[in-house]
Each structure stands twice: as C-alpha cells, then as structure tokens.
Amino acid sequence: MDRFDSKYIVKTGVIAAIYMVLTIVMGETSFGPVQLRISEAMTILPFFEPAAIPGLFIGCFLANIFGGLGLVDIVFGSLTTLAAAYLTSKMPNKYLAVLPPILLNAFIVAIWVSKFSNLPYLPTVYTIGFGEFVSAGVLGLILASVFERITGRDIH
Template identity: 35%
Template structure:
C-alpha cells in the first residue's frame, strides 16, 4: 500500500483521527437507535438484528485504520447492551475481522460486502444461541427450490435459524445503510491513503 503523502500532515492526521473517533461514537449511537426504532424487538442485540451501525463497516473500504474505530464502537455498544462477556469479547472481534476483510477485498467488485454479513451471521449467531438460551426458529416451508431448501435448513435448528435471521439483518444494514454511509464519507472528503476514493 502506497501512502498518500498528504496524510502525513499533522493537521490532516488530526482530522483523520477525529473522523475515526466520530465513526466509533456513531456506531454506539446507531446501535442504540436500532433498539428505539424496534421497541420490544431488541434489534441491536437480539436474535433478530438490524444494526444500522453495521453499515459503517463499509467505511473500511477507505481507510485501513477504520476497523479499529469499528472495534472501539462495537465494544462500547456491547458493554452498554448488557448481554455479558461473550458479546463484549466476540462481537467486537468479529466486527474488526470483518472490517479488515472488507479492506483487503476492496479492489474486488461486490466482495467487500460479504465479510460483514458472513462473519456476523455465523459468529454472532454462534454465541447468541448459547448466551440467550432460546428456542428460536420458524415453521418449515413447502417446495423443493433452492430458497425453500435454505429456509428448511434454517428452520431445522435454532442455530441455523439465528444465522439466517442475523444474515438477513446484516444484509440490510451492510448493503442499504452501508451504501448511504459510503456516499456521505466520500462527499465529506474522508479518504486517506490506499482508499478507493471515487472508484467505489
């Protein structure tokens, strides 16, 4: 990765740090907002999740330090969430791993959207399944097509039902809100070294 010499400027480095701090704070606020928008559904922490804040993961396309901001934000959000140590430890680790995977795949069309969805669907479902201790699931569907097969696999076990549920929520967050955050980030000029800039 070739560093942009402009970002060696102390003023611009300070601006970069401010932006990263803002992203961390936004992650906390938007996670809490998800709970307010879905009262009783616990959309920020439950088995049915639509964390608006997860859309911020796509900002890792522009800055290799962004995953650290996401880690800090997720850590603070999960401490507030009250689900306990597994969520505080594993949630931020999954988020930072997804952020770095997004950065590493930034030059491959569409692929950067996959890690935040896949990592969280498989990982978060894994510890929530044991942490919440709930019999989460839904009724099987009729049919033999691929979509029906996927749904029936998900319906066959609480873990896979949770993977499916969190995966759908992550897809909404990462694709819909992620694209919005990416546009805002580019318009604000927050593109340090190695980022994709206007090519995204």
C-alpha cells in the same frame, strides 16, 4: 499516513462514537436473534478509510457493553467486527466489501446469540445474516455512494 497522527485519531473517535450511539439508540433491534443494527451500514467505511477499522471495533465494544449479552458479546462480537473491518479494507471493490461483515456476523455472532436465546443455530444465522444484509449490504452500499459523492472518490 502515520497511524497516530491527530487526524487519524479524530476520525477513529468520530466513527466509534457514531457507531456506538446509532447502536444504542436503536435499542432492542440492535441485539438478539433478530438484529437490525443501522450502525452496521458503517462497516463499508474501512474500504475507504483506514481509521474506520479501529473506530468500528471501539464503537462496537462500547455499544455491546449496553447490549445485555454479556462479556462474550463484548469481547467476541467486537473482535468479529474488527476482523470484518480488516477484511473489508482488503476487498477489491465496494460490492465485495460488504461481504465480510455480513458473513462473519451471521456465522460467528449467531453462535452465542443462539445459545443465549435458546434458538437453533442455523435459523439464527439466517436472521442475523438477513439483518446484516439489509444494514451492511443495502444501507452500506447507499452510504458508500454518498461517501463517494461527497469526497469525489469513485471507487468500484
């Protein structure tokens, strides 16, 4: 598949828009030391769809502009999402595919969130990690099951 065909670009844009809107609509729960980004359920999508890699990156970048944590979150939070999306696309099954966003967000995003929140790093890792486990892990696997059912693809 050509990465610059119109179908790929549309998929990328739709994923970016949905991620951004879900993040912004959830308000304060999407940012800070205790995060529950419902949009992170979408981080399973690179396992199924290559257009989700740039889509999640762009969506996260745009959402983080509204987040209040500044340039560090806009740049490095988005790059963390990009790295997690890429790694998710390389996982052997959907159950392992949820690990990159959970682990990368917990350990990397917690660096600046703990600094800006004046909280210790390790508890921030746990709170962000727990939010990611719920959104990327639990909700992500539910989304994967729905995706498989709709597309007829059963990928284990």
